[in-house]
Amino acid sequence: MTQFKLTTPVVLIIFNRPDTTAKVFEAIRKVKPLQLFVIADAPRLDRYGEVERCMAARKIIDQVDWNCEVLTNYSEKNLGCRERIYNGLNWVFSLVESAIILEDDCVPHLTFFRFCEELLERYRNDERIMAISGDNFQFGNNPIESSYYFSRYPHCWGWATWRRAWKNYDNQMQLWSKLRGSKWLENILQNSRAVQYWSEIFQKNYQGFNSWAYAWTFACWNYHGLTILPKVNLVSNIGFGQGATHTSSINKFANMSVEEMIFPLTHPPSIIRNIPADNFTEKTMFSGGLQIQNVHCKVCGSISHKFDNAKVLNKYNVDYFQCSNCGFVQTENPYWLGEAYTEAIASSDVGLVSRNQNFSLITENLILNFFNANDKFLDYGCGYGLFVRMMRDLGLDFYGYDKYCQNIFYQGWEGEINREQKYEIVTAFEVFEHFINPLAEIEKILQQTRNILFSTKLLPPDNPRPNDWWYYALEEGQHISIFNKKALSVIAQKFKLNLCSDGESLHLLTEKSLSNSEFHSIFRIGRYKPEKRKESLTEVDYEKVTEKKLKNQQQLTELDSENIAERKSKNWQLLDFKVLIDGVFFQINNTGIARVWKSLLEVWSKDSFAKNILVLDRAKTAPKIPGIKYRVIPGYNYGRIDADRQILQQICDEENADIFISTYYTTPILTPSIFMAYDMIPEVLAKNLDNPSWQEKHR
Numbered sequence: 001m002t003q004f005k006l007t008t009p010v011v012l013i014i015f016n017r018p019d020t021t022a023k024v025f026e027a028i029r030k031v032k033p034l035q036l037f038v039i040a041d042a043p044r045l046d047r048y049g050e051v052e053r054c055m056a057a058r059k060i061i062d063q064v065d066w067n068c069e070v071l072t073n074y075s076e077k078n079l080g081c082r083e084r085i086y087n088g089l090n091w092v093f094s095l096v097e098s099a100i101i102l103e104d105d106c107v108p109h110l111t112f113f114r115f116c117e118e119l120l121e122r123y124r125n126d127e128r129i130m131a132i133s134g135d136n137f138q139f140g141n142n143p144i145e146s147s148y149y150f151s152r153y154p155h156c157w158g159w160a161t162w163r164r165a166w167k168n169y170d171n172q173m174q175l176w177s178k179l180r181g182s183k184w185l186e187n188i189l190q191n192s193r194a195v196q197y198w199s200e201i202f203q204k205n206y207q208g209f210n211s212w213a214y215a216w217t218f219a220c221w222n223y224h225g226l227t228i229l230p231k232v233n234l235v236s237n238i239g240f241g242q243g244a245t246h247t248s249s250i251n252k253f254a255n256m257s258v259e260e261m262i263f264p265l266t267h268p269p270s271i272i273r274n275i276p277a278d279n280f281t282e283k284t285m286f287s288g289g290l291q292i293q294n295v296h297c298k299v300c301g302s303i304s305h306k307f308d309n310a311k312v313l314n315k316y317n318v319d320y321f322q323c324s325n326c327g328f329v330q331t332e333n334p335y336w337l338g339e340a341y342t343e344a345i346a347s348s349d350v351g352l353v354s355r356n357q358n359f360s361l362i363t364e365n366l367i368l369n370f371f372n373a374n375d376k377f378l379d380y381g382c383g384y385g386l387f388v389r390m391m392r393d394l395g396l397d398f399y400g401y402d403k404y405c406q407n408i409f410y411q412g413w414e415g416e417i418n419r420e421q422k423y424e425i426v427t428a429f430e431v432f433e434h435f436i437n438p439l440a441e442i443e444k445i446l447q448q449t450r451n452i453l454f455s456t457k458l459l460p461p462d463n464p465r466p467n468d469w470w471y472y473a474l475e476e477g478q479h480i481s482i483f484n485k486k487a488l489s490v491i492a493q494k495f496k497l498n499l500c501s502d503g504e505s506l507h508l509l510t511e512k513s514l515s516n517s518e519f520h521s522i523f524r525i526g527r528y529k530p531e532k533r534k535e536s537l538t539e540v541d542y543e544k545v546t547e548k549k550l551k552n553q554q555q556l557t558e559l560d561s562e563n564i565a566e567r568k569s570k571n572w573q574l575l576d577f578k579v580l581i582d583g584v585f586f587q588i589n590n591t592g593i594a595r596v597w598k599s600l601l602e603v604w605s606k607d608s609f610a611k612n613i614l615v616l617d618r619a620k621t622a623p624k625i626p627g628i629k630y631r632v633i634p635g636y637n638y639g640r641i642d643a644d645r646q647i648l649q650q651i652c653d654e655e656n657a658d659i660f661i662s663t664y665y666t667t668p669i670l671t672p673s674i675f676m677a678y679d680m681i682p683e684v685l686a687k688n689l690d691n692p693s694w695q696e697k698h699r
Contacts (some may be wrong), residue, residue: 105239
């Protein structure tokens with residue numbers, strides 16, 4: 001700290017506590033800001049001794065003994081905390097572009113000031129960032145490698161911001177009247193308890209509760225703003241207890257110890273919100289404090305009583321509730337799901353392939369015997385799409401839908417979820433236990449069909465607790481809804497459907513009237529006349545794919561006859577779009593596809609098309625070709641596919657990419673992508689270029 005010279009203005013907000021004000025002032029004195037703004041409210045005349053305490057607090061400011069411009073904004077009448085800070089910060093940001101802000105009970109570590117100043121400069125023009133805070137309330141949980149992370153929570157016990165961000169603050173929260181009846185909070189929080197909690201907070205604040213901080217949170221969320229939080233706690237709030245405005249009771253956030261921030265700062269590789277850290281904050285600091293003992297059943301609406309408590313993901317103590325009427329078991333609001341789904345497919349799901357093989361034969365049997373086999377079908381929550389591919393190979397026109405998982409096996413056969421598209425049957429294997437709101441999800445599926453074939457293990461008759469039954473899958477944290485036969489019957493009755501079940505794991509909600517014996521017959525594989533079986537779609541699908549490739553080739557041939565070189569050059573000049581190419585294969589394996597891409601880049605580098613290209617250089621492994629632009633990004637990690645997709649989407653957003661070209665199983669979440677798989681590499685196939693099958697597949 002001896003070499004650091006603070007140039008950022010500091011704001012000190014004081015009121016009636018000279019004792020705490022003196023401690024904060026001492027911290028400010030040690031860094032000697034060149035500008036000090038002081039905001040003070042007037043005393044409340046009906047409070048004994050407050051006039052003297054307010055004057056004593058203001059007197060401390062007279063102790064400035066360094067080269068400093070002191071600007072004061074002292075109210076002549078009491079405005080209250082919310083109005084005083086609102087007006088005061090408006091005054092500050094009418095004079096300066098950015099500032100570090102401390103209230104009279106927030107004592108910072110000296111490295112807090114440098115932390116704020118460096119990041120104020122780094123993110124000065126990045127409107128995604130609305131604040132920088134010195135607060136860390138993780139208590140050692142969710143450790144990070146970088147010096148800070150990004151959060152939705154704008155903690156304000158020692159913080160900093162810019163004029164560009166503060167201008168979004170609305171002290172009256174006028175937009176709340178329009179947003180409170182919408183899905184706005186649900187879309188942000190995705191947690192019903194948190195939605196209830198924050199809805200009550202914002203409504204209370206809208207009606208006049210004396211807190212500017214909640215109105216600031218509302219502004220940050222409304223503008224999708226993130227706050228930077230440090231990896232260690234840099235500020236201690238010493239103002240809890242008697243005399244405090246909003247923190248009158250002592251709790252674990254009071255008088256927290258502070259630590260030194262190490263410089264130079266280690267910056268995160270991309271701007272992505274830390275979901276596990278935010279979930280922990282929501283759980284421990286906000287809505288998790290409601291201590292709800294009984295909840296309403298998500299299936300029948302009856303009271304559900306606390307059933308048990310178990311450790312999820314080996315770290316979170318989670319309450320389980322069981323319905324007193326239908327027996328359905330649900331967890332408390334699953335704040336940990338962001339962490340549980342770092343991988344879309346649980347690593348413990350070792351039976352995935354054999355299970356899909358078994359389900360494919362059972363589903364074929366059901367369709368051929370009782371449904372229209374010439375119609376379309378959808379696999380909901382299809383994961384990588386293995387089941388979809390199996391069903392198409394059996395001749396049934398299946399499509400897949402999964403909004404979380406990477407499409408590997410059903411490219412070209414993505415299903416649509418809308419009211420117009422209908423399916424004869426929707427399958428949902430090992431999906432129901434993942435539903436946060438089962439009825440809403442089932443209703444969504446029923447917009448597509450009146451027949452749902454699904455699998456989920458039913459709670460055994462002896463009603464085992466989470467630690468006594470493997471299907472709760474505590475170590476994965478994804479099974480949050482556990483059904484029994486009665487709960488499924490309630491669902492069937494609600495949607496006016498019939499329920500067929502094997503009593504253990506496979507079930508059918510249907511508008512058809514099937515007897516138990518008819519439903520159980522589907523488990524006897526092959527129980528249909530041979531002539532009923534459909535011809536495999538494998539060859540048809542192959543022809544469809546190759547026909548598309550051939551059509552593309554014909555278009556290129558037509559361009560050849562029109563002087564393709566001249567036309568291409570002219571088109572590149574007219575088009576203004578950006579192509580991101582993931583150079584992951586330069587990192588993973590220097591084989592065929594790496595050579596192909598190197599050759600392509602060398603050709604494009606000599607063309608005006610090069611200005612449209614940006615190559616993502618994984619861990620600095622891409623060959624540097626003059627004329628080609630590069631962006632260095634972290635190396636690819638096989639174990640973090642979904643995190644990698646988030647990072648790629650972030651980069652696509654930052655670079656305004658129009659299309660993403662993948663050279664491996666790496667694609668962003670939303671940006672349109674072209675996928676070139678590794679099976680183009682003859683070395684991987686153990687083939688050579690003269691092999692007929694390789695030539696046919698890639699001609």
